[in-house]
Structures are given as C-alpha cells and as structure tokens.
Amino acid sequence: MLGARRLLGALRLCSSVSCPRPRATAKLRVRDALGVQDASGECVTVQGWIRSVRSQKEVLFLHVNDGSSLESLQVVADSSFDSRELAFGSSVQVQGQLVKSQSKRQNVELKAEKIEVVGTCEAKAFPIKYKERHPLEYLRQYPHLRCRTNALGSILRVRSEATAAIHSYFKPSSKIKVPEENFFDVPAFLTVSGQLHLEVMSGAFTQVFTFGPTFRAENSQSRRHLAEFYMVEAEVSFVESLQDLMQVMEGLFKATTEMVLSHCPEDVELCHQFIASGQKDRLEHMLKNNFLIISYAEAIEILKQASQNFTFTPKWGVDLQTEHEKYLVRHCGNIPVFVINYPSELKPFYMRENEDDPQNTVAAVDLLVPGVGELFGGSLREERYHVLEQRLARSGLTKAYQWYLDLRKFGSVPHGGFGMGFERYLQCILGVDNIKDVIPFPRFTHSCLL
C-alpha cells in the first residue's frame, strides 16, 4: 500500500446500473436536492432519516431528512419497496431520479430506484414519537436524540448560521482599497482568556475578537444561566468614547441577525410560529429602530417613578435586578436600550473613571433587550497608568496585576470592549424561553446529563 495515493475526486460518485442514463449518481444533501430547479430525471443518491411514511395501494411516500434543512425530501416508491423496516426514525440510502413533483407542496421529489435501510429504529423505545410535537422540556431529557426533531434542528441550524455571521462580521474578506468603514480585518484570537487577555492583544492589533466557551460556577437554575456558555468578546484600541463601542455592539446584533434571517428563514420561521408566537414582530421592531441610550442615573429615576412595585427597591449605588431590566426595556417601547455610566463601586477595577465627582461613575455599558435582559456588557478600560495604579493599590491587587499595569507603561492607548452572551442572543432573536434549548449540550448546576 506504500506509494502515492491518488485522491479520489469522484469518491462521492457511485456507479449506477438501474438509472436509465449511463452515468454516475451524485450524492446529494436534501437541501441541495430541494433547491434543484427544473429537475429532469437526474440520478442521485440521498441519505438521511425517515421522518414520515405513507403507504398507498400502489405507491409509497417517504420523507427523508438529513439535517441540512427543515424541509424533508419526498421519496416516491413503488409499493413493492414497502417493508416493516422502512419506518419513522430509520436511516436510509435512496437512489433514484430527481423529478419535478406533481404536488404543489414541493418542487422536486425523488423517484426511488433502490432503497436501502442503513439502520433500523425501535419505535417503542424511541423517545421521539411519530407525528407528535414534543414540548422542549420533554426533549431536554434526551440531549443525545433531541436534535432529530424539527424544533431542535431549526434552533441548532440558526446557532450555526449565527456563529458564521459573527465571524464574518468581525472578519470580512480583506479588500485592498480605501474602505468606507474599516473594521476588524484583523486577527481572530479564539481563547478562553477573556477580556484582560484581549486587552494584551488589542495593544498590538488594535481590533480583536474572541468567540468560544466560557465557564462560570453560577449556582443558578434560572432560564438564562448556564455553567458553560459561549461568549463573543471584542476589544478596540483608540476608541474615543462609549459611542464607538455601542456602535459596534448594535452593528454586531443587527448584522448577525440580518444574516441569520436571510440564510435560514424557514428555521427562524418555525421558532417564531411554534415556540414564540409574536416574536417575529418583536424582532422586526428591534431591528428597524435605533437602539436607545440612558444613563444609570436616568434608569434609577425611571424605576423610582414607576407605578410597579418591585421586590428590590431601586436605589442609586445598587445593581439593577432582572425585574428592573425588564421594566426599563418595556418603558423604552421594547427597543434594546444601552444603560451607561454606572457607579464605580458596582464595577471592576479596570473600568475607566468618568471624572464626574461626586457621582463617581465609570464608563460602563450594558445592553438590555426584550425577553432576556442583559445581553451585552462592556466598558472603556482605564488606560491611565497612575489612575489604574491607585485603583489596584486600593484593592490590594498591584502585585497580581503588574503585567496588566505594564500595558499602560509602554505605548498605552484609550481602548474598550464588550462581551455578548451567545445563547442569550439566540434566545432573544428566536424567542426561546429557556437557555438550555439553544445549546447542544447544556451544563448547569447539578446537571451534566451528557
């Protein structure tokens, strides 16, 4: 076997005898098969799982899905193909001709010449039942099988599109010209390092981002917390104000969402129709309006004047609670709202002081969105050596953060950044109530099913 190996370019083609034309049959994904215009008997092979079986006197109809799209491909076969093994959940390989469908429900269908059951499915033991719409809570018990349903299939395809959209927002294909907007055509550093480490990189590359898993030992069973979640973080050097950052945040939210809507409209539609009715309009409302900005001080005033009784009394110097966030978003007409300039004592040492004694706020920003509350958090970072040195000394952190202080000694620049919780983002656009349903394998307190 030692010797040069020729790459089998035709590996995905297998010879066909039964097809009328003497040519190879192409393996096609369901999504691609469905997209074929003017099908005229092309010999193809499709592989996937049976989603439905309908047996008539002389004809057998199967729907085959391979996860590439919400819609399944209709397979039409002679009833002689019928067998007990051709059942809901079984995996099959179907070879045949792609033809125009006579039904108006689909463009094309596959006229089967050969059907092979690859793996059978024990219907009794299979927790997903034929033609039933299972609640998300029920499916959560079966993290290893739930992706075989329409709902989780759609959610996870959206997750995938959103991942790609985020990457392309930060790293468009590079063009050499004087750009209208020049943004983030720069290193993507996927790390678990988080913000302080991103600041290191922004001190050489000016615009950096990272996107990956983040771990928090949050002892919370809430519908918006996980022990392992995904976070997009960005850091920008030479920023002039929080406005610069808010522009990037709003741009990220809107560009990502537009790309998801254009790339997998059916999947989004399914969520909006069956999981969160009314969400379509709520999302459009968010996208077509400019996000709002209020200061923390204004937020506290709004809350104080609210007719609603809060469990936690709103007060200057105390963090906003979920109930407060919800009220503020409603008060702002369900448009996402940036809350800026928080009291210094509520925020970590690295946020930039606003020099507004006696208020003593820092240039922090949170974005609150309908249904979810806090989606982004960010700030300008303290780039002034002596200010940072004093704050570290006050916290007794000078020794541990000498390296961080160093960054302000050798060509320091004004900079800032933010993080966005990726699962919360998906909850926000899809209207999915529980965060555990927008991640393939949720890990949270006292639960690690897989």
Place this chain on the structure above:
Amino acid sequence: MLGARRLLGALRLCSSVSCPRPRATAKLRVRDALGVQDASGECVTVQGWIRSVRSQKEVLFLHVNDGSSLESLQVVADSSFDSRELAFGSSVQVQGQLVKSQSKRQNVELKAEKIEVVGTCEAKAFPIKYKERHPLEYLRQYPHLRCRTNALGSILRVRSEATAAIHSYFKPSSKIKVPEENFFDVPAFLTVSGQLHLEVMSGAFTQVFTFGPTFRAENSQSRRHLAEFYMVEAEVSFVESLQDLMQVMEGLFKATTEMVLSHCPEDVELCHQFIASGQKDRLEHMLKNNFLIISYAEAIEILKQASQNFTFTPKWGVDLQTEHEKYLVRHCGNIPVFVINYPSELKPFYMRENEDDPQNTVAAVDLLVPGVGELFGGSLREERYHVLEQRLARSGLTKAYQWYLDLRKFGSVPHGGFGMGFERYLQCILGVDNIKDVIPFPRFTHSCLL
C-alpha cells in the same frame, strides 16, 4: 438622553482643518493605507505604535505599525515635530496626506500634518529593544508584550487566517445548485464536548465540525504539548471507509494552507526566512504531493528493518513513539503519511473493528507530518449495536455509555471522524519549533504566566 439615537455612520471621520482640501480625514488601518494605489494627497489619520525613528536635519521619518500587517507605514514629518516622546514603542495618532513615496521601498507614505503622542513608552523598562531581534525563548517571558514584535505579530496573523480558513473549509457560503462536491454546508457546533458528542450531532446533521479549546492535564514539558490547546474536530455520517475520512483530512490541510499562503504571504515568509530556514521548500513538497498511506503493520515492518537504533524497540501491539513517527515520515520522503488499522487493544472502545482476526485491528487513522509527528487522529466509529455493546460490557462501561449505545438503536449509520491539533498545524506549516510560540497565552505544566 432618552430618545432615538442616530448611528454615527461618520464616527470614524473627524474633521480636519490643517488639510488643504476642506474634507474629512478617514481613519485608515496601516494595511489599507499601504494598499492604496496612486495615492494623491488623501487626508487620512493613522494610529499605531512607533517601530522606528530616524531623524535627519530637516526631516523626521517614523515607521508606524498597528498590527494589521507586517509592514509599517512610513511617516515623513518636518523635523520640528521631533520630540523625546516620539520614540520606539510609543503609541501615536498621525494625521496627514497619503502620497506616493519617492523611495522604492514602499508605495506610499504619510506626509504628517499633525502627530499626537497617545502613550509614551519607557525605553529602559521595555523588554523589547529597538532594532534587536529577540529569540523566541526570550519573548516567551513576556506574553503580555511579545505580540508587539514582528515574529509574534506574523505568527498570530497566520493563526487568525488559519482559523478563518478552517471555518470556510467546513462551511462555504451556501449555493443552491447541484454541487460538484457537497461538503459541510452544515451546522458548526462550537463546543468543548469532543468526539462522542459530535457523534450525537452527526446522527442528525450528517456532517458537523467543532473548533475550540481543549484541555488535557498532560504532564509534559515537550515542545509539542500544552495543557490548553485548540482542536478542530469533524464527524461525517454515511462514510464508507477510512478513505472518505482521509480525503477530508488531506483537503482540510491543503485548503487551509493554500488560503493562509494567499492571504498573508509576508507573514509566512517572515517565519520561513527568520525562524525556520528551508521550511518554504519543505511545505511546498508537502502541498504538491499526495499524502501517503501505510498500515500500522507495514509501519512496524519498516521500523524493524530500519538501520537506526531506537530507544523503544518497534513491536506489534505497542504504540508508535515520537522517534518512530519521525523515522516513518523521513522514510516516506517527508511527505505526510496516514498510518491506518491499529491493533484494537491500543485504541479506545468506540473505534470500529476491522474483522480481520487474528490481527484484530480497528479502523483508526493517524496522520504523521514532518517536524511535528502526529497531527491528526481519527477513526471509523463502531456503529453496530451488538459489537459496541460487547465492547462496552468488556470494559464495564455499559451503564455510563447507555446514551452512546442508544445512538446505535435508532437509525444508526456508518460514521467516522477526526481531530487536528491546531497549534501543531501552525508549527507544521510555519516551522516553529516550540508550540508555546504559536498560541497567544500558552498554558502548560507548572506554568500559567498570565
């Protein structure tokens, strides 16, 4: 401040008084400025760090770098701008006119109208010295500052390009047509879950990949091990043989490398020139040849017949050691070589048995590459319920892996996958000897500097 906010599209434009033409000056990244063809006095602002200063009687030359490219932008200023603060390592903002350079060394230069020192740099304390080429070992002591050097800048830009290239290999922009090759236009599930979890997803989506950090408590100080490293993993359903997987591995390696070479040739060139001389030819040799395939049995025979004395005697049933891997690659003319069909007892329970008694091998595959050794590892997975059940029972794992066994009960399909160590990949193409130099913040045994 409550109220609609208009997005400042012109945020990155700032008004200019000193420029002759009454128009705004665009903020430009160095890479974009360098790419301007036929510069003719455009008013621009550039921000970055000073890489060199040369003061002549009437003219001051600065080189400004912002991490967007290896090359810096030459700034030409009247000597009246000269000041002690305009020194190596300082951060600056320069406003001026982009003009054709009279020197042949660059296309354009920036005729400064205004130079602002944003942050000074203490030359004495700065561990990076002007005009010195520091060894990578020295720079490793300063993970928070080393990205300000040419070498680390280039390596990390390549890392970023390779990241993007991997994403685009697995997830090309979707086209609706009968594709020549249809590959991986499917969900990208970034998780830390690893292979068993990817198998769950491949049981609904047929082709999936993940790319993210992986953690191993490897007690190794070797030049190719880290406690935290990045891994690309892919899983493909309906595969027919190891050939299918090897085709994807070879395709991933070659497509990613070609994209890196075309997107940041200067950065790769710098590594090949100053870090690993001769690497350029070695890489070309890898790219232009088809990768080879040998079986584990053949590998053992080759090693037994070798004239070289090994520390570990090569023997059937024993794992290949680094010295063996190196020998095999050399033996194969420094072309990457797939080693397939390992003894079952060397490999984990999930790999597919080859039914070749008495040899008793599994359908495993490792790719060995010059300089690095093992780069990929993969296998077909055992998709047959009863075979897997027996193997789990033998290992006493039946209970813990009931969910994994379940996947073989409900529409099981032949499938397989692989993982590629991302840092080792970067070492392999760039010729960087130590893995700690191709990751922003290396974490390994007894070391977590940042």
